[in-house]
Amino acid sequence: MRRYSAWAILREGLRLHRGWPRVWENPETRAAYDVVIVGAGGHGLATAYYLGKNHGITDVAVLEKGWLGGGNTGRNTTIIRSNYLQDPSAAIYEKARSLYETMSRDLNMNVMFSPRGVMMLAQTEHEKRGYLRIAEANALQGVSTEFISPRRVRELVPMINIHGPRYPVLGALWQPRGGTARHDAVAWAYARACSGMGMHVIQQCEVTGIESRGGRVSAVNTSRGTIRCNRLALVVAGHSGRLAEMAGFRLPIESVALQALVSEPVKPMLDVVVMANTVHGYISQSDKGELVIGGGADGFNNYTQRGSFHHIEETVRALCETFPAIGRLRMMRQWGGIVDMTGDRSPILSKTPLAGCYVNCGWGTGGFKAIPGSGWAMAELVANDAPGPLAAPFSLSRFREGRFIDESVAAGVAH
Amino acid sequence: MLILTCPHCGIAADETELAPGGEAHLKRAGPEASDVEFEAYMFARRNPLGVHFERWRHAMGCGKWFIAARATDTLEVFGTYPARTEAPPADLVRRIRRKRPEWEGLP
Ligand SMILES: Cc1cc2nc3c(=O)[nH]c(=O)nc-3n(C[C@H](O)[C@H](O)[C@H](O)COP(=O)(O)OP(=O)(O)OC[C@H]3O[C@@H](n4cnc5c(N)ncnc54)[C@H](O)[C@@H]3O)c2cc1C
Ligand SMILES: [Zn+2]
Numbered sequence: 001m002r003r004y005s006a007w008a009i010l011r012e013g014l015r016l017h018r019g020w021p022r023v024w025e026n027p028e029t030r031a032a033y034d035v036v037i038v039g040a041g042g043h044g045l046a047t048a049y050y051l052g053k054n055h056g057i058t059d060v061a062v063l064e065k066g067w068l069g070g071g072n073t074g075r076n077t078t079i080i081r082s083n084y085l086q087d088p089s090a091a092i093y094e095k096a097r098s099l100y101e102t103m104s105r106d107l108n109m110n111v112m113f114s115p116r117g118v119m120m121l122a123q124t125e126h127e128k129r130g131y132l133r134i135a136e137a138n139a140l141q142g143v144s145t146e147f148i149s150p151r152r153v154r155e156l157v158p159m160i161n162i163h164g165p166r167y168p169v170l171g172a173l174w175q176p177r178g179g180t181a182r183h184d185a186v187a188w189a190y191a192r193a194c195s196g197m198g199m200h201v202i203q204q205c206e207v208t209g210i211e212s213r214g215g216r217v218s219a220v221n222t223s224r225g226t227i228r229c230n231r232l233a234l235v236v237a238g239h240s241g242r243l244a245e246m247a248g249f250r251l252p253i254e255s256v257a258l259q260a261l262v263s264e265p266v267k268p269m270l271d272v273v274v275m276a277n278t279v280h281g282y283i284s285q286s287d288k289g290e291l292v293i294g295g296g297a298d299g300f301n302n303y304t305q306r307g308s309f310h311h312i313e314e315t316v317r318a319l320c321e322t323f324p325a326i327g328r329l330r331m332m333r334q335w336g337g338i339v340d341m342t343g344d345r346s347p348i349l350s351k352t353p354l355a356g357c358y359v360n361c362g363w364g365t366g367g368f369k370a371i372p373g374s375g376w377a378m379a380e381l382v383a384n385d386a387p388g389p390l391a392a393p394f395s396l397s398r399f400r401e402g403r404f405i406d407e408s409v410a411a412g413v414a415h
Numbered sequence: 416m417l418i419l420t421c422p423h424c425g426i427a428a429d430e431t432e433l434a435p436g437g438e439a440h441l442k443r444a445g446p447e448a449s450d451v452e453f454e455a456y457m458f459a460r461r462n463p464l465g466v467h468f469e470r471w472r473h474a475m476g477c478g479k480w481f482i483a484a485r486a487t488d489t490l491e492v493f494g495t496y497p498a499r500t501e502a503p504p505a506d507l508v509r510r511i512r513r514k515r516p517e518w519e520g521l522p
Contacts (some may be wrong), residue, residue, distance in 0.1 A: 250455070
């Protein structure tokens with residue numbers, strides 16, 4: 001793997017950029033690996049990366065049915081924050097957020113992490129009380145957030161309609177070190193680093209079956225033949241139910257569509273991320289000038305990667321009310337992803353009823369921000385066949401034990 | 416947009432008129448059930464890619480519950496029937512089998 005640097009750009013510039021090597025290898029599959037990871041989204045790739053980096057395990061294949069990062073990792077609106085209510089969430093999301101701070105350097109690739117600040121508007125008394133509670137919880141957890149006044153909101157976002165007719169802004173939960181990053185680059189950077197450690201990242205390789213012997217996973221059937229493995233990690237977001245079915249168990253997960261859209265590019269008008277959870281809309285401005293917009297998920301099971309139009313209508317209506325200035329912008333693109341929702345809106349990082357098989361899923365509408373922390377925790381789980389402190393609370397058994405990590409109130413609709 | 420016909424009042428309602436209610440035909444675990452059985456009833460879901468049976472309520476209409484059989488990979492609707500029906504009607508099952516020979520049926 002050749003290092004990226006200013007010097008490398010200069011040198012290649014002089015050679016008309018003809019000397020760049022492939023960013024990652026495109027290998028043939030081997031008959032067997034120590035660890036097989038299904039799903040080359042951010043979470044699968046980060047799991048592979050930390051298996052190598054933290055645990056010295058590099059006999060690893062990451063199998064991807066489509067293209068790398070073509071799942072939710074390449075479809076999300078890239079909001080990164082860690083202002084959750086419950087302690088286990090704060091721990092894993094803050095771990096992830098802090099790893100994002102140094103990711104470009106650690107992976108030697110610019111992932112454009114932009115800690116521009118994330119603001120969650122309080123637009124009802126109920127929501128305000130909820131955010132005050134989170135701010136207190138975050139103070140105890142060592143996550144730096146504060147509840148700010150409407151006046152401060154307006155200083156940060158002059159174009160906001162503070163005195164909105166339906167939902168005036170009563171303040172906001174503000175996390176100054178939250179922000180955004182380039183989603184594709186995160187997947188590419190991990191893939192490149194994994195490939196650099198000798199791991200196999202194999203695209204267009206769909207897993208269609210899981211074989212076991214004596215209650216222990218032994219191989220996966222794929223569109224490129226059977227591949228044996230000692231350990232198997234299922235990291236497939238919306239398709240987790242499918243893979244669990246192949247492995248012979250069920251998950252407390254429903255797959256639904258979540259959509260996003262972007263506007264035509266405009267001059268800089270918004271330099272923080274604003275989320276308005278009561279009215280179901282959130283917005284940020286990309287470096288290209290497009291407004292990146294998202295809202296609520298569909299209410300019914302769906303694998304079609306297109307959502308219902310009325311959700312877009314609701315989102316856009318809410319944002320036009322909050323930011324009247326954007327009312328005449330044209331929208332350029334709209335898309336959907338299939339997100340994996342759990343009942344308590346918290347993820348699952350866990351052993352499963354099949355020995356040697358682990359799941360990392362349930363990140364739902366908000367797992368982009370968690371990618372590095374999740375990979376870190378998942379690698380620990382797979383390497384030791386036991387969860388470390390970050391993953392332990394997120395086990396599957398919490399549903400049986402009634403030990404929920406309830407973020408459905410704190411996270412509202414969103415991300 | 417998903418359009419389902421309410422079997423009670425016969426109206427073809429789009430999803431904004433309906434409230435989704437999750438997987439249908441779950442067997443409630445009784446008072447003597449073990450933790451594992453109760454977990455399976457409360458939380459574990461089929462979440463299939465393909466034929467799915469789902470509860471819906473005609474929230475903005477007659478207010479009654481019904482069950483829709485539809486495909487989660489295409490949004491095709493096979494049929495609807497009242498929620499108090501214990502198992503999918505035989506003619507509906509036949510119709511689904513004709514369209515989806517690979518369907519394994521409800522366990
Ligand atoms: C519209 C939208 C907006 C979002 N906004 C945000 C946000 O602002 N902030 C945030 O933190 N999160 C957000 N999210 C959530 C976030 O995108 C996801 O939680 C996260 O990307 C999940 O990553 P992953 O690696 O688990 O899954 P994915 O990136 O979906 O990767 C799973 C991969 O598994 C592959 N796969 C599936 N089945 C198989 C098989 N049988 N064989 C081989 N491969 C298979 C898929 O092709 C896919 O590439 C958003 C999601 C959506 C859809
Ligand atoms: Zn009706």
